[in-house]
Amino acid sequence: MTSFPGPVARLIDEFRKLPGIGSKSAQRLVFHLIARPADDVRSLAAAVADLEEGVRPCRICHQITDIDPCAVCSDPGRDTTVICVVERPSDVLAVEDSGEYRGLYHVLHGVLNPLAGIGPEALTIAALEQRLAPGTVHEVILATNAGVEGEATASYLARRLAAGDLRITRPAQGMPAGSELEYTDRLTLARALRGRQNMD
């Protein structure tokens, strides 16, 4: 088999490092780009380069942002007594989309994962403690994901952050809205049953 020209092979290699992209998809993307007008390709390259230049973590909540502090942290209309702790920057968008939440965020940039060598010092936990130190925050919502590591991280944080009358909560896990019992996957159903509530 003949190999691809150098620049093509290099870009395929780069694409393959992205989540969810295998060799085949990477090749398809590269050949798609080759077929596009040069302006499109230049504009993509510029957008990628801007990521490096124009984006940084917010100095308060560590969300990825182009203005520092980020839009949420600098919004005077937010409730500054509640902080929602999430794993990844994209989780902030998910909670924002719910329209249910008006408080602040804190992005951990990962979860505890000893097998991958990730301990608390690799996360933004110390920065979170600093934010809680003045005592103006009344509630911390631990919204890490429901897997083993996400749960362990929530449980670790609950212990480490416990102080005074700070309220520490975890979002309820239950049935997806509008879903029928019969079609709900069994893990979700099992969790929903475990977290059942009184009807009153």
Place this chain on the structure above:
Amino acid sequence: MKKPTETVLRSLNCVSFRNLQDTHIEWCAGLNVISGDNGHGKTNLLEACFFLAMGRSFRTARVDALPRRGSSSFSLGGEVSHRQVSHRLGVKAGRGLRERTLDGCQSDLGRTLGVLACLVFAAPRLALFRGGPDDRRRFLDRGIVGGKPFMVETYRDHLRALRQKNRLLKQARQARPVAALRDQLAAFNDQLAGTAATIRREREDYVKRLGKVLARDEGPAELVPGRRPEISYQPHPTLEEGMTGSREQLMAAYEERAEDEIRRGHALVGPQRDDLSIHQDGAEMSRFASAGQQRATLIALKMSKMLVHKEMTGSYPLLLVDDVDAELDAHRTRRALHLLSGPYQVLVASASAEAWAGDRRVVRHLRVRDGIISRFS
């Protein structure tokens, strides 16, 4: 009126599997017999059915031993009717490849088990007696997952949390400041205590169910010469009398051993150390029973598993029987086969076609020769 069989494997498609010629086979509810000389592919056919349901082989852990010589992968498909609804199962596997589908969508063991579960009676390897506690735990856990497929996730989470904890304990042993790790250990213990409490409860319940079936008159235990075998669950950690093994009690037991665990560098407490005791007249069968008694007990336990599966799910698993006749004397074989005819589907591989000639229970008789399957006439 005879009750209809709840779960039936209607057909099997085989491509590039072992020595079997690519084929489509129709199965019937009831007793299906596959006869042929040894080495021609009878067991391969049972293995294909088992792999379709369970995503693994009952003979080897090496998936790359399964594709036909010259192929790198194989695929199996089949139609199952489960509670009068028809489902399509598929699996494709080979070196580094294992894909399952259920009704055209990607699937996993938990989902597939909800539609078709299999139980094999094959030449017993007696690992249950001669192997370690892990063999006995596997025996229990496979039965539990068959009856409650969602337990797959609990076992998976437990294993994952345990691996994380062991990594932390290893770090703690290697001179990192231990204090910083203690809180992390507690966080993973939190997860473990939850899954451990569930696993403990399910194992306890399952052993109780098996024990009840074994204690039945005219039940599977009749196959065993001498006194009726009994089983008891030996959970880890052992708790004081009256304790139920709740999450909180387990958490306390974990914390009690925390220092030992740090010193030893691996987890010392939890269901990964459970065992099952199989005894006869108060004596451990692994030490005191003859090979014949052990074999008969194994078959009795498997039959009990089948009955418990029915009790838990409302339907019987598909039974695959590979040459049981070689393992028991003629009288017991007849007795075993008598127990094997009921409102369920059985596929029996047998070296002797004649033994089944004229048997009115047989609804389908296939013959295998050099991997080619034909109707027996």
